[in-house]
Amino acid sequence: MEALEKDLHYYFYDPKQLRRFPNAHPFSGITNLWFVYEAFLGRRYLTLQKKHQGPPAAKPVLRVGPNHLSFYSREAIKDIHGHGTLMEKGVHYDLLAGTHRHLADVVDRGEHTRKRKMLAATFSQGSLSKYDDLVGQKMLEFTGQMDRYCQSEPLDPTLRPVVDYRRWAILYTQEVIAGIDGSTYQARYRDSIEGSMHRDCVFSAFPTWYHGLVTVTCELIPQYRGYARRAKAFGDIVRHQVRRRIAQCTDEEDPHSDLMSALLRDRKNESLNLEFGELFAEANVILNAGSHSTGIAMTNTINSLLHCPRAMRILQEELDVAIPDPNDIPSFEDVKLLPYLRACFDESMRMNAPSQFSLPRKTPPAGARIAGHWIAGDTQVTTPTHAIHMDKEIWGDPDIYRPERWLGDDGKRLQEFFLAFSKGPRGCIGRNITYMEQSVMLATMVRRYNISLADPKFEVSRYETVSTIVDALPLNFSRRG
Numbered sequence: 226m227e228a229l230e231k232d233l234h235y236y237f238y239d240p241k242q243l244r245r246f247p248n249a250h251p252f253s254g255i256t257n258l259w260f261v262y263e264a265f266l267g268r269r270y271l272t273l274q275k276k277h278q279g280p281p282a283a284k285p286v287l288r289v290g291p292n293h294l295s296f297y298s299r300e301a302i303k304d305i306h307g308h309g310t311l312m313e314k315g316v317h318y319d320l321l322a323g324t325h326r327h328l329a330d331v332v333d334r335g336e337h338t339r340k341r342k343m344l345a346a347t348f349s350q351g352s353l354s355k356y357d358d359l360v361g362q363k364m365l366e367f368t369g370q371m372d373r374y375c376q377s378e379p380l381d382p383t384l385r386p387v388v389d390y391r392r393w394a395i396l397y398t399q400e401v402i403a404g405i406d407g408s409t410y411q412a413r414y415r416d417s418i419e420g421s422m423h424r425d426c427v428f429s430a431f432p433t434w435y436h437g438l439v440t441v442t443c444e445l446i447p448q449y450r451g452y453a454r455r456a457k458a459f460g461d462i463v464r465h466q467v468r469r470r471i472a473q474c475t476d477e478e479d480p481h482s483d484l485m486s487a488l489l490r491d492r493k494n495e496s497l498n499l500e501f502g503e504l505f506a507e508a509n510v511i512l513n514a515g516s517h518s519t520g521i522a523m524t525n526t527i528n529s530l531l532h533c534p535r536a537m538r539i540l541q542e543e544l545d546v547a548i549p550d551p552n553d554i555p556s557f558e559d560v561k562l563l564p565y566l567r568a569c570f571d572e573s574m575r576m577n578a579p580s581q582f583s584l585p586r587k588t589p590p591a592g593a594r595i596a597g598h599w600i601a602g603d604t605q606v607t608t609p610t611h612a613i614h615m616d617k618e619i620w621g622d623p624d625i626y627r628p629e630r631w632l633g634d635d636g637k638r639l640q641e642f643f644l645a646f647s648k649g650p651r652g653c654i655g656r657n658i659t660y661m662e663q664s665v666m667l668a669t670m671v672r673r674y675n676i677s678l679a680d681p682k683f684e685v686s687r688y689e690t691v692s693t694i695v696d697a698l699p700l701n702f703s704r705r706g
């Protein structure tokens with residue numbers, strides 16, 4: 226009731242003068258309901274794109290909720306996410322926080338800086354070589370499985386074995402990230418994370434009711450009860466493994482041998498004495514943020530390449546030179562500087578960012594200027610990633626998969642508008658790790674196999690939650706000579 230009163234107050238008295246901006250929906254000045262409905266259908270990012278871009282005319286600022294503005298403008302990227310921004314993480318992160326904040330949901334700037342410093346070395350470009358063996362080992366297991374598919378002989382020789390690439394890509398990233406996190410275990414990971422992300426994406430638009438909605442839907446709707454049960458089971462496993470990892474920690478341990486070491490000991494190898502709750506929160510977020518989005522990105526890239534044979538051919542040519550023997554599994558060192566390989570990921574993440582969720586921020590209490598507009602304090606502000614990634618004025622031909630746009634100086638300039646990893650102080654800390662995983666995987670797959678869609682007319686389906694989930698991608702594989 227209190228929340229409804231607040232929304233009506235915002236609408237009728239307009240204390241923040243938000244009525245000067247056009248509504249995304251006739252009711253968006255009064256209620257978040259339409260936004261929740263779009264989230265429930267898993268297509269909020271597409272609707273926002275249409276509303277911002279028109280027709281009839283582009284709308285750079287939209288009021289998408291009683292206290293929420295969406296900024297479709299280049300200037301706003303810097304003002305909301307850039308270094309030196311005054312914006313804070315929005316109420317969404319408070320809702321999802323557990324007993325202890327982790328790097329992604331901590332709001333306090335000082336706390337965030339402390340955490341980021343603690344983890345910076347482990348995630349730096351220079352540290353990646355220590356994960357080479359782990360990634361190589363997981364890739365070997367992966368190709369072993371794919372080779373078995375290639376060798377299998379179906380009863381009907383006209384049928385070739387079909388592999389769900391999405392499933393295997395996510396399994397590979399889970400295995401790698403669990404190794405980096407310092408723990409390995411079995412869980413119904415994808416089920417647990419996708420359900421919770423759907424629930425959080427939909428309900429977090431109602432901050433006051435969030436916890437009540439979670440409780441009531443858990444009681445009444447079996448599907449939501451299932452999400453909660455699986456998420457709890459996953460959390461229990463992480464908790465157990467963190468305890469085990471702490472027990473194994475020794476005084477001689479290299480403080481940066483894996484993520485947990487960096488949380489247990491500082492550079493001088495002295496104990497950091499973090500509370501168990503904080504260790505659990507950090508391990509949990511790395512496992513969640515670190516595996517699913519990379520698996521989605523890998524699935525989208527291979528799908529984009531299969532729909533663009535020209536780009537696939539150029540990539541194959543680049544890889545044939547870099548990896549002369551198709552049986553080899555390259556290290557990251559072998560492939561990290563291949564320009565076309567990298568361009569293929571960036572182009573795919575531009576068209577289908579693994580997280581289209583508009584990363585909610587709020588203005589500081591005294592208010593702030595965004596893209597030339599003065600916005601009152603404590604207003605939720607977002608940038609619509611997909612709409613910006615599909616802006617004709619920036620990209621020229623945004624609907625076309627064209628990795629070439631990322632090459633050379635033009636490509637460097639475009640990075641300014643690339644939001645897949647967000648920007649600035651709250652940008653993704655795992656960016657180097659995901660490029661390592663994606664590079665080794667895609668280079669190996671494209672060099673080693675002929676890959677095709679099991680059904681040439683197949684279009685992958687997507688559903689937006691906190692990440693934009695991709696459905697199964699059925700592919701055929703055979704070994705390249």
Ligand code: HEM
Nearest residue numbers: 328329514515518519522579584646647651653654655659
């Ligand atoms: C394709 C893969 C990935 C994408 C698209 C991605 C995207 C993002 C985005 C958009 C954010 C900003 C979130 C926000 O503002 O709420 C973020 C933050 C973060 N990501 Fe990633 N990420 C990826 C891979 C990874 C990996 C591999 C890890 C860890 C191993 C990771 C760990 C994190 C963490 C801890 C944060 C919070 C950073 C902070 O607030 O300081 N991510 N990521």
